Amino acid sequence: MQKKALGRGLESLIPALAANKASTDETIITIPLDKIKSNRFQPRNKFDEAKLQELAHSIEKHGLAQPILVAASIVPGEYEIIAGERRYRASKLAGNKDIKAIVKQSADDKQRFDLALVENLQREDLDPIEEARAFKRLIEEFGHTHEQIAEIVGRERSVITNTLRLLSLPEDVQLLISKGKISPGHGRMLAGIEDKNRIETIADRILNENLSVRAVEKIIAGLRSEKKSDGQKKQEIELTNLKEEIQRKLGTKVNISGTGKKGKIEIYYYSLEDLERITKELKFSC
Structure with missing residues (x-):
């Protein structure tokens, strides 16, 4: 069942945003835009310029509806954004010289990253690859x-794990997912393939043939079946060669049965003298 943490809204994680007033740890002030720096832990790599322009026009007409959240920078008199990167950028586009901000007095690097990630996820501002890279940074x-990331963003742990799997794909396939050319579902299917050339070949088929995730799943199942069949043939050849080698060395009939994991070897003898000879070959003593 889907966790509810993300649905509660950023306000539940930052109460001052909902109350619009300062607590013992937060103060609302007006800060010159040139004294504010972007979040070092901003998980978002790209911003939609058209949407930024729309927000800038809204700010010009109606003003800023909600303060951004900042923390003091290591440079005296300057601040770093924790949450509100879009509002900050749009305010600059609108020609504003300053912005209302909630100053959080105590915010470590981990909290800054957590809050920036939650805000972006709530607004659906991150593409699947940006999400995966943000999760990876939280881990590394x-x-x-x-499990901890799942609690932060309000998703199931399996969703976090599957999202991270997308980073195992070749860069050009990751780019297709970022651009929405193929879906994260396709990507998760492709992540189960070890051969990167084959991944790219199937990705091309997804684009050219408009394959569904289910169709890709069937293709991959076929590849696995084919690989298993080839592996069985190779194993049979290896066992046959090994049996012949042992027979030559021992000078008697030998049977080998089983799989690559377990089995048995049968060595035939036809007299007591033959048994003694074989044991000497094996360097055993009766």
């Missing part, structure tokens, strides 16, 4: 587990 830079 802040030691988050998949």
